Amino acid sequence: MAKYPRLLWSESKLRDNTRFLNQLFAASVSPIGWTPVSKAVCAHEEIVQVLLAEGAVEIADSRLDNLKRIKSLSGNCRTLLLRLPGLHEVDEVVGYADTSLVSEKVTIAKLSEAAGAAGVFHRIILMVELGDLREGLLPQHVLELGRFILQQKNIDWCGIGTNLTCYGGILPTREKMEQLLDIKDSIARELGHEVSVVSGGNSSSLPLLLRGEMPAGISHLRLGESLLLGRETAKGKLIESMHGDIFTLEAEVIEVQVKGSVPEGERGMDAFGNTPEFEDVGDHTRAILAIGKQDVPIDELEPVNEGIRILGGSSDHMILDVGSSAVQIGDVITFRVNYPVLLQAMTSPYVAKVRTR
Known part of the structure; x- marks a missing residue:
């Protein structure tokens, strides 16, 4: 059985990027x-x-x-x-x-x-x-x-x-x-x-x-x-003919509930010493994933499904507004990965690293 959260990486795309760079440098005039x-x-x-x-x-x-x-x-x-x-x-x-x-x-x-x-x-x-x-x-x-x-x-x-x-x-x-x-x-x-x-x-x-x-x-x-x-870091642009999606992150849904969008009661600081602000959009469907700030910088993640929005999280929970998406307990949500996410996910012992074709 698959273990979540997990970072998937494509061996074939990594080989493609490596070969592209090898050929680029070999073709240089100097x-x-x-x-x-x-x-x-x-x-x-x-x-x-x-x-x-x-x-x-x-x-x-x-x-x-x-x-x-x-x-x-x-x-x-x-x-x-x-x-x-x-x-x-x-x-x-x-x-x-x-x-x-x-x-x-x-x-x-x-x-x-x-x-x-x-x-x-x-x-x-x-x-x-x-x-x-x-x-x-x-x-x-x-x-x-x-x-x-x-x-x-x-x-x-x-x-x-x-x-x-x-x-x-x-x-x-x-x-x-x-x-x-x-x-x-x-x-x-x-x-x-x-x-x-x-x-x-x-x-x-x-x-x-x-x-x-x-x-x-x-x-x-x-x-x-x-x-x-697959990016140059001067302007953060994808390099033509290189893969920008060697890595993807997956996390499992552990709760799906319709809840309000603004916490109720007397407020203090959150788990990281911040006092967050919330947008009142009324009741909506919220999903919790079994991954948190101890694993990845969750604000840097980008859901592959455009109908899902990251609301925030704590050390070991990430909270999503899933909109009209038919998300259920046990579903796996996939995210695009940037450099900060890759760095922290690879460092975390709690994120499985899985090679794919």
Whole structure:
């Protein structure tokens, strides 16, 4: 018997999206590659296996636990740690991440020390701040830190990179990418060091490539949302020829009653400390689903059935106005999934993950 709530994912559509990206990058005029990002699916074993089968030679994630899972599935697949390493975890970083993104001198020194103790070289990509104000070194400080990096015996400084859109919503532009390439050139000119990787961002940078505006020399992108949801994240638009419906969420109806639309009695705060407002539409048919805010951000869900409206919920209940839909106890309601829903549903141990064809 099926277990609910559950997140369904289509293996064939995931393969299609992966192949589309492989072909897109292979057809680029200038050499550029991409790394699948598995953090939104918590490096789910079956999904990682599909990526490996479709030719992934490197997979990126922000959590060491997920990198460990990837390494357990393939000793040959390289791993990229997306979140800057914490000092407490440098020994594990050099053990499970082939490459990490860095921006701090003390972290680089600790990584070199840990790599030396392990008898390995650890690859790093130095992140540069280009306006989004998340991680990254200010451009004017790159050469100074670069001199320090080149003195570290067990560090392989393979690249530079940037992150845009995730925090400040700053869009990748050709000018931003050219700024990154100028930094690459200054490293070669002033320090005599050639970096082989210039990582131009995430799924928000993909439109530059699709429009043929990505400058030659940007050699790498880190793609999660475009791979999994078929969207570029600069404007949130579906990419032509990609699937936006690899994932759907299903939850079971556990109550159907005709009730009023405004709570009655003296009101205080709800379970999350809020004082909600309600629209008075009179008596109507309301259904309760066995899923709640502990599982997914319910306000981000979109019912497939256009006659159903999400009213709200608590930690383990979601309440719907089902209108004239013939909803009964035991029915299963299906929802479209966006990035916040995918991220939380994959993280929740209470949501089953089910592969479909």
